[in-house]
Amino acid sequence: MKISKYLVVIFMTAITFHANAQVAKFPAFSAEAHRGGRGLWPENTILAMQNAMKIDGITTLEMDTHITKDGKVVVTHDDYLSPGFMLTPDGKEIPATDSKKYPIFQMDYKDVKAFDLGTKPLEGFPHQQKIKTHISLLEDLIDAVQKDIKVNKTKQFFYNIETKCDAKGDGIVNPEPAIFVKLLMDIIEKKKIMPYVVIQSFDKRTIQIIHEKYPNVKTSFLVANKKTYEENIADLGYKPFILSPVWQMVNEELIKKAHSDNVKVIPWTANKLEDMNALRALGVDGIISDYPDILVQSK
Secondary structure, eight states: OHHHHHHHHHHHHHHHHHHHHTOOOOOSSEEEEGGGTTTTSSTTSHHHHHHHHTSTTOOEEEEEEEEOTTSOEEEOSOSBOOTTTOBOTTSOBOOGGGTTSOBGGGSOHHHHHTSBOSSSOOTTOTTOOOOOOOOEEHHHHHHHHHHHHHHHTOOOOEEEEEEOOOGGGBTTTBOOHHHHHHHHHHHHHHTTOGGGEEEEESOHHHHHHHHHHOTTSEEEEEEOSSOOHHHHHHHHTSOOSEEEEBGGGOOHHHHHHHHHTTOEEOOBOOOSHHHHHHHHHHTOSEEEESOHHHHTTOO
């Protein structure tokens, strides 16, 4: 009898520990490095994420994901390899006329990886550091971030991961949403970072699937339209953890209505200090910015 009670105590302790391990307090203010902070380093790269992690006050690493032909989840924004900031494997420019020559969904990862995204100057971001680098696998980026956290004994950063897809692109530049979600969530589960993840999208289909199949995963609905708060929530069909509007949409009324529903408001992409300060004065729950160094100066 004593042995049975002892085993029950051990079992209940283990359950409690596991439950607590799955609880992660979201930042009171989520200071997010957009694409890792593309104003400072090549966008969506491991180097950008590692740099953002060094900036005191940044809490969250924002990034985009696509799926390759061979089913790999890669961290990149555009549907096609961009002539704007990428070079061919032999270091040549991609002609503007070839802007849709290299669809990521139609390429194996080994071919995507061969292109250089860090050497060519990017218009609009003159201070971005230039270094030869490549589009990374999501799992490699997570490994690098988690290793840095362990080695440097820093706080656990959150990941705000966007699914880059829409209905018009199904089968052309992205897989069906259910496939996208399965490939993405398999990696997140494998890397054991689910408590620290937000999945965001303009494509309501992906976050609707996550809301249904992974109810404990935080979701964020990206919007850039003239709809009211109520209209956007009705369109989505449920109340997400975050509503993420383009920053110009944010006003006192939107924030009041969202907060009354316990929905956080985290706008994108504010890059000027005066705009960041104005948003914070309205009561936003975070800001996504290309300039994490400026963001941490906002009040």
